Amino acid sequence: MQLFMDGIFLGSIYALFAIGFTLVFGILDQLNLAHAAVFSAGALVGIELVTRFGISIWLAIPLVLIVGAVLGILIERIAFRPLGGRHDAHFAGLISSIAFGAIILSVLQALYGADTRRFPPDAFPSARFELLGATVSLLQVIILVISVGLMVVLTWLVAKSKLGRGMRTIAENPHAASVLGLNVGRISSTTFAISSALGAVAGVLFTLNVNAAQLGMGHAVELKALAVIIVGGMGSLPGALIGGLILGLAEVYAVNTVGSSWRDMVAFGLLFLILILRPQGLFGARKVREV
Amino acid sequence: MSEPIAGEPIAGQPIPSEPIAGQPILSVENLSVSYGRVDAVRNVSFEVPAGALVTLVGANGAGKTSILNAVSGLLRPRGGVIRFKGEDVTRDPAHKLVKAGLVQVPEGREILGTLSVAENLSLGGWHRGSTLAASVARVYERFPVLHERRKLQAGALSGGEQQMLAIARALVAEPEVLLLDEPSMGLAPKIVDEVFAVIAEIRAGGTTVILVEQNARRALAAADYGYVVETGAITHSGPARELLADERVIEAYLGIS
Numbered sequence: 345m346q347l348f349m350d351g352i353f354l355g356s357i358y359a360l361f362a363i364g365f366t367l368v369f370g371i372l373d374q375l376n377l378a379h380a381a382v383f384s385a386g387a388l389v390g391i392e393l394v395t396r397f398g399i400s401i402w403l404a405i406p407l408v409l410i411v412g413a414v415l416g417i418l419i420e421r422i423a424f425r426p427l428g429g430r431h432d433a434h435f436a437g438l439i440s441s442i443a444f445g446a447i448i449l450s451v452l453q454a455l456y457g458a459d460t461r462r463f464p465p466d467a468f469p470s471a472r473f474e475l476l477g478a479t480v481s482l483l484q485v486i487i488l489v490i491s492v493g494l495m496v497v498l499t500w501l502v503a504k505s506k507l508g509r510g511m512r513t514i515a516e517n518p519h520a521a522s523v524l525g526l527n528v529g530r531i532s533s534t535t536f537a538i539s540s541a542l543g544a545v546a547g548v549l550f551t552l553n554v555n556a557a558q559l560g561m562g563h564a565v566e567l568k569a570l571a572v573i574i575v576g577g578m579g580s581l582p583g584a585l586i587g588g589l590i591l592g593l594a595e596v597y598a599v600n601t602v603g604s605s606w607r608d609m610v611a612f613g614l615l616f617l618i619l620i621l622r623p624q625g626l627f628g629a630r631k632v633r634e635v
Numbered sequence: 636m637s638e639p640i641a642g643e644p645i646a647g648q649p650i651p652s653e654p655i656a657g658q659p660i661l662s663v664e665n666l667s668v669s670y671g672r673v674d675a676v677r678n679v680s681f682e683v684p685a686g687a688l689v690t691l692v693g694a695n696g697a698g699k700t701s702i703l704n705a706v707s708g709l710l711r712p713r714g715g716v717i718r719f720k721g722e723d724v725t726r727d728p729a730h731k732l733v734k735a736g737l738v739q740v741p742e743g744r745e746i747l748g749t750l751s752v753a754e755n756l757s758l759g760g761w762h763r764g765s766t767l768a769a770s771v772a773r774v775y776e777r778f779p780v781l782h783e784r785r786k787l788q789a790g791a792l793s794g795g796e797q798q799m800l801a802i803a804r805a806l807v808a809e810p811e812v813l814l815l816d817e818p819s820m821g822l823a824p825k826i827v828d829e830v831f832a833v834i835a836e837i838r839a840g841g842t843t844v845i846l847v848e849q850n851a852r853r854a855l856a857a858a859d860y861g862y863v864v865e866t867g868a869i870t871h872s873g874p875a876r877e878l879l880a881d882e883r884v885i886e887a888y889l890g891i892s
Binding site: 506509510512513516519520521524525526527530 | 672707709728729732733734737739743745746747748749750754757758759761762804873
């Protein structure tokens with residue numbers, strides 16, 4: 345039971361990263377590879393706010409959310425929008441977002457150095473309690489609640505809200521969206537802002553959970569999140585959540601049964617197996633959206 | 636066909652086009668559009684009186700769509716001034732113009748194939764807020780077949796139905812000026828008749844219509860006023876009836892069918 349709980353909590357961090365990531369990747373059809381840098385930025389800015397300015401973690405998280413949103417808008421404006429008119433805009437945006445991510449990381453390194461940084465030990469209440477025979481921390485529960493909550497809110501947003509309808513229209517046909525009078529730039533910006541805000545908060549929660557933040561920590565998670573998105577089903581937010589949880593569970597069980605050096609092989613092997621059995625992903629149905 | 640242009644009818648004239656009497660709802664002065672170093676449109680000027688049906692005819696690649704897209708705010712013109720309801724809208728983006736009442740039905744229809752007919756229509760009313768439902772209901776009344784198929788994926792409609800959907804979707808925005816780009820393209824003759832009947836109806840309802848067509852004979856027969864576009868410039872203009880009878884226009888653009 346303890347393993348199961350640990351797997352779920354680890355998985356919900358992957359899910360949190362993947363949900364923000366897939367909002368742009370799965371819904372807008374653009375792969376924003378600066379997302380990993382936003383993840384790191386969220387963590388390091390969060391640490392800075394708490395250690396240097398003595399701000400409580402409960403205030404730091406909303407501030408990080410804003411920092412993430414601003415970064416998202418910058419990424420959209422600088423790395424994606426100027427290339428929007430190109431016929432290879434998807435690929436070009438992917439490359440320029442790698443560059444923009446590298447710039448973010450360089451700025452972070454200049455500001456905070458390359459060393460591993462941590463939140464002060466008392467930054468987050470270390471309350472622990474028993475749940476179904478397993479010991480869980482308050483932090484783990486909060487991460488899980490935030491992930492599930494965001495999944496529900498964002499699924500509603502994409503499926504039912506006007507913004508979501510705009511996002512889906514832009515993904516299918518950006519030209520038609522402009523003709524119809526949708527403000528394509530603003531909708532894209534908003535989507536990037538939400539996505540990056542989630543990425544930045546995921547960075548803070550991840551850092552609290554493992555108690556260490558490095559500049560490059562986003563990249564390992566980014567690769568896993570990509571796998572999670574594809575296994576969950578492109579564009580599916582519930583898929584990103586479930587995929588994240590499966591990956592977390594697979595990793596935890598792999599470490600405990602065959603050893604930590606086998607972790608990635610077992611976890612990715614399992615994801616690979618799912619894709620062989622279900623090539624469209626667990627919740628993948630993006631070309632036959634319900635009518 | 637009635638003469639809709641106020642004041643004295645103007646004889647068919649070569650460039651420069653003479654302004655049409657009465658208050659134009661849309662006017663374009665010296666519009667130029669280029670793609671990189673290629674000039675697609677050079678110094679094009681024309682006026683559209685409120686309530687009229689004006690057509691831009693010409694061969695494929697003449698620059699008609701570029702003119703339309705510049706007017707719609709989808710293309711940034713290199714030079715010139717576009718005025719809509721008296722205001723300079725040259726630099727306004729498409730979403731502002733749609734909100735202001737200038738709506739385009741794009742070439743190739745551009746319906747959203749994976750969304751339902753109903754979703755396509757509600758997208759047409761992106762800016763309409765609480766009056767959207769009433770506008771959609773009106774459109775369903777005019778196009779009962781769309782109401783029948785409202786739950787179908789738009790991609791499953793026939794070509795003619797998709798064109799009707801594209802027009803209906805633009806009407807949901809309640810346009811004052813409707814710009815139609817090649818609405819008859821790729822449709823069977825019988826469906827083309829239906830499309831032109833719908834255009835006549837829209838115009839009869841008081842909406843100003845700008846029609847871009849390769850099917851020049853058909854378009855001029857339906858229009859009040861016509862402009863012939865050739866390699867990015869207007870070469871002939873005048874009341875549509877006179878253009879239809881103009882030897883030079885017939886020879887160059889209408890063929891001998």
